[in-house]
Amino acid sequence: MPYYFRLGAIPHKRHTQFRKPDGSLYSEEVIGAEGFSGIASIAYHLHPPTVVERIADPIPFAPDYTDLDTLRHRHIKGFEVESSGDWLTARRYIMGNEDVRLALAEPTAEMDYFYRNAVADEVVFIHDGEGVLESPFGRLEFSQGDYVHVPRTITHRWRFKPGIRNRVLIIESFSEVRFPKRYRNEFGQLLEHSPFCERDIRPPSELITIDEEGAFEVRIAKHGYLHRLFYRYHPFDYVGWDGYMYPYALSIHDFEPITGRIHQPPPVHQTFAGRNFVICSFVPRLFDYHPEAIPAPYNHSNIDSDEVLYYAEGDFMSRRGIERGSFTLHPGGIAHGPHPGTVEASIGKERTEELAVMVDTFRPLRLTKTAVAHEDVDYIFSWKPERHAAPTNGR
Secondary structure (H helix, E strand, C coil), rough: CCCCCECCCCCCCCCHHHHHCCCCCCCCEEEEECCCCCCCEEEEEEECCEEEEEEEEEECCCEEEEECCCCCCCCEEEHCCCCCCCCCCCCEEEEECCEEEEEEEECCCCCCCCEECCCCEEEEEEEEEEEEEECCCEEEEEEECCEEEEEECCCCEEECCCCCCEEEEEEEECCCCCCCCCHHHCEEEEECCCCCCCCHEEECCCCCCCCCCCHHHHEEEEEEEEEEEEEEECCCCEEEEEECCCCCEEEEHCCCCCCCCCCCCCHHHHEECCCCCEEEEECCCHHHHCCCCCCCCEEEEEEEEEEEEEECCCCCCCCCCCCCCCEEEEECCCCCCCCCCHHHHHHHEEEEEEEEEEEEECCCCCHHHHHHHHEEECCHHHCHHHEEEEECCCC
């Protein structure tokens, strides 16, 4: 949940008369979660948001999961996944479960329609590129390193800057995405020990009201399909809105790392929370300052969770053979940890420049056929010490 915000013109009291210059009423809409008990925003349209001109055949839209269930650590070479098209046709699902899905996309074409995810919040990590997210709530500019959170049910359209590579990680959450509870007080304000604060959150900055009639296609993701509804009025016809539900951006570069004398556990990197999963940010930071500290993480067993790391930038000090855009999946049930040699090599180092997004889930993840096609199948054997032995005889 971000904080209360408003843009444009709204009446003094909610659910009261708010009239246009010609004397007719603006059309009020409440956009909210959990019935009428969760966060919400109230918007005022030029026209009713309910007038549908026609409906076209739905388009199948769901991950193509594999039946592969072998328990092993996995490395998916994400940048080998070919992707092109607009915001939806470029999406390539990598893994998922009942709570969350992860996908990659490299949009290369403009959207000539609008999109609404009716079942999932979307947190989009901008790995490469820049552009503008357009929604009835206003324009939201984004660039490399931004997390862009689009709550479910919000109609929007992505405009990526042409002529450059635009590549993103998409995290779909089938529950509301929130900031961790331990970072917030009882009123929802981010506390002093939080690694980011309200000043780092960027809401839409410019409300553009469009008064047009036509047949505006909105593709709505629900029940494994994109449902195609054509509305009479342009969906970006708000004259004003206020509330707590709206798209916003938060840069990974504004995440202030929490460090200590000895190695800190992964929860210190947490940025977002959903039902049965968390999203964490690994950012450049100083290492531990105990005189005998070991900066590399210790071996650990995920009894209750699957751990996914998406590598964005830098040299991840506990891993070898990982590249930009890689996924690693360390499932619950078997231990994992630093590669041979990396523990000793980390001692004495003062800082790291790594940048990565971690998703920990509390239910097992399933791989898609796309992921399996781009898997480094030998990754499970990469902890063998002989694979990391120093060369001899000058070789």
